[in-house]
Amino acid sequence: MMQQYLEVKANHPDCLLFYRMGDFYELFMDDAVTAAEVLDITLTKRGKAQGQDIPMCGVPFHAYESYLAKLIRAGYKVAICEQTETPEQARARGGYKALVKREVVRVVTQGTLTEDTLLEARKNNYLAALVRTKGEYAMSWCDLSTGQFCVTALAPNQIYATLAQIDPSELIIPEGIYAVMSDFPHDLKERLSIEPDVRFNYASCEKTIKNTYNIQTLDSFGEFGAAETIAAGALIDYIERTQLGSLPYLAPLQQVQTGTHMEIDAATRRSLELTQSQSGTKKGSLLHTMDWCVNGAGSRLLFDWISAPLQDLAAINARLDLVELFHNDLSLRQTLREILKEVPDIERTLARLTIGRGGPRDLENISIGLQKSLGVIATLSNASAKELLKPFLDQLSHDGQTSALLETLSQSITQDAPAMARDGGFIAKGYHPELDRYRSIKEDSKKLIAELQGRYAQDTEIKGLKISYNNVLGYFIEVSSKYGDSLLVGANDDNKNDNPFVHRQTLASVMRFTTPELSELERDITQAGDKAIAIEQELFTKLVSQASDCARKLKDIAHVLAQLDVLCALAELAEDLNYTRPTLDNSYSFKIEGGRHPIVEAALKKASDQPFIANDCDMSDADRVWLLTGPNMAGKSTFLRQNALIAIMAQMGSFVPAQSAHIGIIDKVFSRVGASDDLASGRSTFMVEMVETAAILNQATDRSFVILDEIGRGTATYDGLSIAWACTEQLHEANKARTIFATHYHELTALEEKLSALSCHAMQVKEWKGKVIFLHEVAKGAADRSYGIHVGRIAGLPTSVTKRAESILKTLEKDKNKAGLNALPLFEDASEKQEEATQQESAAISSAVYEIMENIDPDSLTPKEALEWLYTLKEKLV
Template identity: 50%
Template sequence: SRVPDIARALARLSLDRGGPRDLAALGAGLDAARGVAAALLRQGDLPDELREAALALGRTDPDLATRLSTTLADELPLLKRDGRFVREGFDPALDELRLLQVDSRKVIAQLQARYAAETDCRTLRIKHNSMLGYFVEVPQAVGENFLREPWRAVFVHRQTMSDAMRFSSLELGELEAKIASAADRALKLELSIFAALTEAVLAQAEPIKAAAQALAVIDVAAALAELAIDGGWTRPQVDDGAAFTIKAGRHPVVEAALKRQGQPFVANDSELSAAGKGRDGRICLITGPNMAGKSTFLRQNALIAVLAQMGSFVPAQNAHIGVVDRLFSRVGAADDLARGRSTFMVEMVETAAILNQAGPRALVILDEIGRGTATFDGLSIAWAAIEHLHEANRCRALFATHYHELTALAERLDRVVNATVRVTEWNGEVVFLHEVVPGAADRSYGIQVAKLAGLPPAVVERARAILSELEKSEREKPVAALVDDLPLFAVQMRKPAPAAAPPAGPDELREALAGLDPDEMTPREALEALYKLKRLN
C-alpha cells in the first residue's frame, strides 16, 4: 500500500513529461521495495518465483532512493516549472536566492506602508499581475490627485479602472527587477537539480523496471494468498488431461456479496470430464427456472478454470481441471444498434464465433441460446448448436436453457448429460434451493417468478389460464418422437423414452401439516401430532 506506481513514473520521466511528484514516487517505491525484499528473504524457503522477485528488488541502487528523499521537499508541486520542490538546506545558493525573494516581499510590504503614509491613503495597495507586474492601486478619487504635483513626479499612470487607478514608480520598478531576477535564477537552479535527478533515475532504468515487475508479481501472489485464506479456497490440480471435476464450487463474487448480507452460498459440484474413450469432455445441459442460479453456476465454473490456470487457489472443496486452451462465453443480452445489430443478432454472432472456433480443449458456457426469436426458431438453433458442439467441436460445455425439449438429447448423444436446479413450492410460492442436481426440470416456473417480480395479480392469473390451455394442446406430442424425427448426425436412440408419470393424487401429509397450529398446541398434543404425521409418511 505504500508503493506508488513506479513503472508509470519512470515512463513519464523517460518521455520528458515527468514532474517532481514522479521523482518522489520513484524514491518512495524503491525504498519500500527494498523493505519488501528484506521481509521476503527473511522467510527462508520461498517459491522460485517469489525468490526471484525478492532478488530483483534487492538489485536496485539504495543510494538513489536516499538521494531522491533528501533532495525533494515534503510538499511538491505538480509541475517542475512551478519551482520550490527542492528541500531547504540542500543547496546553499538556492537558499540565498529564496531568502532574497522573501526579503523582497518584506520590502514590498514596507514600501506599501510608506506610500500609504506619505499620500495619506490608507486603502493604497501594491499588487501584481502578469501584464503590469507590480503596481500601486488607489481609489479613483485619490488617483486624480496622483496626476497632479507633487505626486506626478513620483507615480506614473498605468491604467484606469471603473473604481480605481493604477500607477507605477521608479522605486517599485527597480524592486520588481530584483525580485524577478532572484525568482528566475532560483527556478533555473531548481530545474538543473531536477535534470540531474532525472538523469540518475534513467541510468537505473532497467533495474527499476525489473523492480516494478517484481512488485507486481509479489502483489498478485499476496492478494491471491489473502483471498485463499479468507475464503477457504483450495489448491487445484491442473494437468494436460481432459478432466473437469469440481467439488463444492462457489462463485467468489456472489459469495462475498451474500457474506456481507449474512447469507450462505450454496456450493455445487460440476463434472465435465471426458467419458469413455478419447479426450472429449461432457456437455452439461442445465434446466430450471429463472432466479434459480443457472447463470451463476455457469460463470463460477468458468471463473474457477481461469483462477486455476493462473496459479491461484480456487473457491471449491477440490478441483481437477485439464488445461483449457480457450474459454468461450455467450451470456447476457446486449445489442449493437449503432452497427445495425439487434440483441438476437449479437447473440447469433457470438454463438457463431464459438461454434466456428472452439476446439476439443476449449471450455464453453452458453446461456439461453435462441431465446431472442420465435420459439420454434430458437429451439431449432439451440438443438443444432448442441449437436454441433457434440460432434464437431467436441469440447467441454455448460449449456443453460429453458427449452425442456432439449433434455431428450441426453438419450441419443453419449456425452450430453442433464442437470437441473432444484426448486420447491410452498403454499403456492416457489422456493429456490440453488442446488444443481442430475436430471431435468419439469417446468420453468416463469409465472411464479413473474409474480415475485410484482406483476399485477390479474396478469398472473390470466397467464396461468393461458399456460394451462397451451400445455393441454401440447400434451399429446411426445418429445421422443421429435428427437427421432431429427437425426442430424444419425445417432441411434440408446434408451426408450421415459413413460409419462401418473397424475399426482392428494397429498395427505401436506394436508395434515397445513391443519396444525403449533402456537395453540400443548406439548402432549404436539407429540401426538408428530406420531400421526409419522404414520402418514
C-alpha cells in the same frame, strides 16, 4: 496574432488547438464552438474574419487538465500550442510590436495520456496499432504512462478477442485495413485513429525501432515477422509525432507468443463481467471482487492477469505456489502489504520524468519507492521460502546506479516537494552552497540590510545613518546634511579610492549615498529569487537525467513490487473468502466440488451475510456435455457463469471459490449467456445470439469450455428448438468441448439417450402450500416444469393474467402429451383449444356461483353468515 493561429492550426487540422495566450488557452472559430459545447463554457468573440465574428472561448492555464480530460473522453484530439519565448524576449528580438513565438509542443489523444489527473490509477491506458501485410496480421500495444510495450502476431479470428483483452483507449490502423474491416464494434470505432498507408512501410518501421532502442538488429527481441515489425514501428512513430519527438521510456519490446494465454472473446468478457459489469462500471465485476491490491500498479497488473489467463501449466503453478506461500504466512503477507501500501506509482512517475512532464514530486516518489523496495528486500530475505522468493530478490536488488540515485535524491529533494519545478523550493538545504546563499539573501534581505546599516553607522560614527529603498534609486544610504559633507569630503580627497561612499542625491535636509557593496547586495537581493530558481531548474534537469539512466532497473523494481502486491492481495482474498488452491494439469477434467460464484457470493456477504448455495460440477470425458434444465430464477445462469469464472481464476493463478477444483488446461472460454440487441450495427437480439453462437461453433476445440444459455429462444418455437438441438449435437460430436447448455426446451433431454457424453441436470425446486421455493441446487436429472408463471406472479403480473396463463398452459400441456414428443405440436390449433377451454372454465364457475346464490336468503342472513358466504364465493372464483 490570428495569422499565427491559422498557420499553426493548418498543421493540425484534425485537432482542437489550445492556443496559449498569457494565463489562458484560447480556442477560435470552429474549435471554439465545439469546445464551448462539450465543456459547457461561454462562447464569446474576438475580431472579425471576412465580415463575420470570430468565435472564441478559453480555459485557464492553471486548471486546463480538467477541461482537457473532458475533450479527450469525448473523443477529440487536442494540440497544445505554447509560447516559446517571453514578451520581453519578443520585444528584444523584434521591437514592441513583435509577436511572441508559439509552437505545438504536444498532441494529446486518448491513448497518449501520461498525467495522473487524466488517467485512472488502477487501469492501464493502452495505445494499440493493428496492421496487415501480405495476409498476415499483427498488433502492438503500449501504455505511455508505464512504458509497457508488446507485440504479437494474430490469426484473423483472434483479432477481436485480442482487442477485447487489451481494451485499448486508442487504436491506430492503416487506411487499407479500415477499408476492408468494416465490422469494427461500434464502441471501438470511436477509438480509431486512421493513418495513411505510407506510415506502415516495413523499412521505415524497422529503422524506427532500431533508432529507439539504439540497436543494430531486432534479433535480441525475438524473431519478428514483417507484420509485427510494422506494428511496433508504426506505434513508435505515432508516439513520436504526437509527443513532438519527446519519446517516453519504453520497456524492451516484448513479443507475446500466440497460444500462451486463454482466449476470451468480447462477448464472453461482457457476459462474465470480467473487468466491468453490464452497466459499464468496475463495480460488480470480477475485477472489483478480486481487487484487494493496495496500490495502483498492483491493480493494473491484476487487470492484465484477469484479462489474459495463462495456458502454460508451469507458469500457472509458479503463481499458485507464491499465492499459497503468502496465504500460509500471515505475518509475511501483512508486513509486505503495509510496505507496499506506501509505495508510489514508480512506473507512471518514471514515464512522466522521461517524457519531460515530471516534477520534483516525481523525483521524491522515485526516492520513496527505492527506499520502500529496500524494506521489501529485508522482509523477503527473512522469509522461510527463500528459493521461491529468490527471483524477486534478484530483481529488487539495487545496482550501483540505483544506489547512487537513491543517495542523491535522499540528499537533494525536500519532503513534500512541489508538483512543478518552476515553483522552486524543492532542493534540500545544504545540498548546493551557492543555492543556499541566494536563498539566504532572498529570505534574509532585511536582516542583511540591517547588518550593513549597523556596520556603516559604526564605521562612520554617524548614529542616524540608515539604509532605505525607493523605486527610483533602489537601496541607498541616507544621512542628515551635516554628516553628508564629511562623507563628501572623504570622497573628494587624494584617498578617495579608500572611500566607498558615492553621492547619489541631495535634498533639503538629507544626503543620499551608495557603495559598491550596497549595489552588489541590491543586485543579489533583486536577482536572488531568479538565480535560486535557475539553479534548482539546472539541478532538476541533472536529477531527471540520472533517474532516466536508471529507467530499466526502476521499471524492473516497479514490476516486482506490483507482482508482490497482486500475489499478497490474492492470498488475502483467499483467506478471507475461504478460497482453495485448484489443481491444474493437461487432462480434460473439469471437477468442481462446492463451487461458488465469486461476484454473487461477495455481494451476498456484503449485503446480508446470506450464504451462497454451493454446487458441484463434474465433467469427465464420458460426461463432458451437461444439459441443464430448471425454472427461471432457480440459478441456471449463475451456475453457468460460476464455472467459467472458476476456470479463469484458476488459470490466472488464483485460488478459487470451491472446496476443491481439478481442471484440465482450457484454451478458450466461450459464454453465450444473456441477450441484447446491437442497434448501432443493425442487429436484432436473435441475430446477435446467432452471431455469437456461430463464433463458438466455429472456434471451440476439445480443450475449450463453453457455457450456453437458452439458445434459440429469440425465434419461433420450432425454429429455436431445432437450432438448439443441432448446436448441442455439433458441440458433442464435432467440437467435443466441455459444455454446459441451459435450456427451457425440455424436449432436448431426449438427447441423453442418443449422445453418449451428454447428461441431464436440473435446478431443484420445492413446492409448498401452493408456492415454489428455489433451492438453487443442481442435481442429476431433468426438470419437468419451468415455473414461468410463478415467476411472473412474484414479478407483479396481474392476477387475471397469471390465472389465464395457467389455464392456457394446462391446455397446451394436455395437447402436447396427447401428440407425443416426436410430433412436438406445441402450438397446433392452440387458438381454438384455448377458446374452448376458456368457455368451459367460465361455464363451470358460473354454474357453481348460481347454485350458491339460489340457496341464499339475503334477508335472513346475519352479518357473520353473509361474510362467510362472501368468502365461499371468492374461493369459487379464485
